[in-house]
Amino acid sequence: MRSLINRLRSDEALMQAYQRGDADAFECLYHRHKDGLYAFLYRSYPRLAVVEELAQEAWLGVVNAAANYRPEASFKTWLYQIGRNRLVDFWRRRDNQHGSLEDLPEPAASTGGDCRQALGERLLAAIGKLPAAQRNALLLQEQGFSLRDIAHITGDGEETIKSRLRYARRQLRERLGDEE
Amino acid sequence: MSEQKHGHRTERMPLPSPRSTRELDDKILAYARDNAPRQRTHRPARWAAGLATAGIVAVAVLIALPQKPVPQLTKQVEERSSIAQYQAVAPVASMKMTSPVLKEEISSLEEYAREPAPAARELASAGTSAVLDEEQLHEQLKLCAELLEAGHEAQARATYQALREHSPACELPESLEEAIEQDLPTDTP
Numbered sequence: 001m002r003s004l005i006n007r008l009r010s011d012e013a014l015m016q017a018y019q020r021g022d023a024d025a026f027e028c029l030y031h032r033h034k035d036g037l038y039a040f041l042y043r044s045y046p047r048l049a050v051v052e053e054l055a056q057e058a059w060l061g062v063v064n065a066a067a068n069y070r071p072e073a074s075f076k077t078w079l080y081q082i083g084r085n086r087l088v089d090f091w092r093r094r095d096n097q098h099g100s101l102e103d104l105p106e107p108a109a110s111t112g113g114d115c116r117q118a119l120g121e122r123l124l125a126a127i128g129k130l131p132a133a134q135r136n137a138l139l140l141q142e143q144g145f146s147l148r149d150i151a152h153i154t155g156d157g158e159e160t161i162k163s164r165l166r167y168a169r170r171q172l173r174e175r176l177g178d179e180e
Numbered sequence: 181m182s183e184q185k186h187g188h189r190t191e192r193m194p195l196p197s198p199r200s201t202r203e204l205d206d207k208i209l210a211y212a213r214d215n216a217p218r219q220r221t222h223r224p225a226r227w228a229a230g231l232a233t234a235g236i237v238a239v240a241v242l243i244a245l246p247q248k249p250v251p252q253l254t255k256q257v258e259e260r261s262s263i264a265q266y267q268a269v270a271p272v273a274s275m276k277m278t279s280p281v282l283k284e285e286i287s288s289l290e291e292y293a294r295e296p297a298p299a300a301r302e303l304a305s306a307g308t309s310a311v312l313d314e315e316q317l318h319e320q321l322k323l324c325a326e327l328l329e330a331g332h333e334a335q336a337r338a339t340y341q342a343l344r345e346h347s348p349a350c351e352l353p354e355s356l357e358e359a360i361e362q363d364l365p366t367d368t369p
Binding site: 018019020021022023026027030034035038039042043046048051052055056059060063064066067116117119120121123124127142 | 192193194195196197198199200201204205207208209211212213215216217218
């Protein structure tokens with residue numbers, strides 16, 4: 001019954017319930033967003049071992065900062081902001097902040113199955129070659145965020161995000177077209 | 181999260197969407213449970229029970245104590261009752277005062293009561309330590325007799341009383357009539 005009620009509650013209400021010590025509320029929130037964040041991290045850096053680490057760090061960051069959470073911004077925006085910060089920290093650690101994913105090995109998840117999956121792998125590889133800022137904006141948009149939300153998460157202006165997205169798509173088209 | 185605007189959102193790309201592992205989920209959820217913000221329980225403070233008891237006792241004492249009327253209220257009630265009495269008596273008084281004979285008599289009596297007797301006035305002016313000689317005493321008794329004869333009995337008696345009080349050595353009789361009887365025959369030739 002309680003989990004059913006939690007499912008009907010908004011992200012912000014669940015987070016506030018967790019702030020009051022309701023661990024079930026957090027569990028509901030986690031199941032709602034865990035796969036989305038995991039996919040975002042994977043698409044940003046397609047190495048499962050690293051993604052596991054980053055996802056864990058991001059969620060533990062949410063737990064640790066729960067007491068300070070204010071529902072002014074949406075929970076999802078806040079969560080991805082934390083996730084992106086962990087990603088940036090990781091890139092810094094790897095001294096690869098401004099680099100691309102060109103040096104990375106082939107995606108671990110690649111199984112070479114159906115056509116759609118193959119396309120996805122090709123797309124991911126092309127995205128990996130984009131500059132980090134363009135890649136971030138594109139992947140966040142893919143997660144359903146608006147220009148304003150992306151600007152909020154990355155700390156950039158909306159116009160900047162708009163132009164980054166335009167360049168990213170153009171480059172993707174060119175690269176995938178070349179491969180055809 | 182706001183909705184997509186300006187038509188920039190295109191169809192989702194067929195990107196790989198791996199899911200988090202069960203181990204990772206368990207690890208994160210266990211951490212979240214262990215580190216959940218502490219639930220604030222509103223347990224009453226220790227002094228709250230004592231305060232509540234004291235409050236109840238105070239209310240009980242207030243109820244049990246005999247109710248003393250408020251002084252100001254009492255005063256008002258007294259004032260109102262005296263006004264009521266006055267209002268009840270006033271018509272009778274005004275009725276009495278309408279009689280001219282009575283009115284004159286009352287005013288003369290009031291005047292008399294206000295004024296000391298002539299002999300007493302003289303005695304007072306002479307001083308309480310004054311001692312009257314026999315002749316003076318005789319004169320005063322004569323004056324009292326005259327007042328009595330003139331019908332001013334009250335004034336005559338008041339003068340005689342004053343004379344008695346200021347001449348204790350004379351051993352004057354109690355009543356004015358006795359004193360006149362004892363004194364005047366000697367005086368009358």
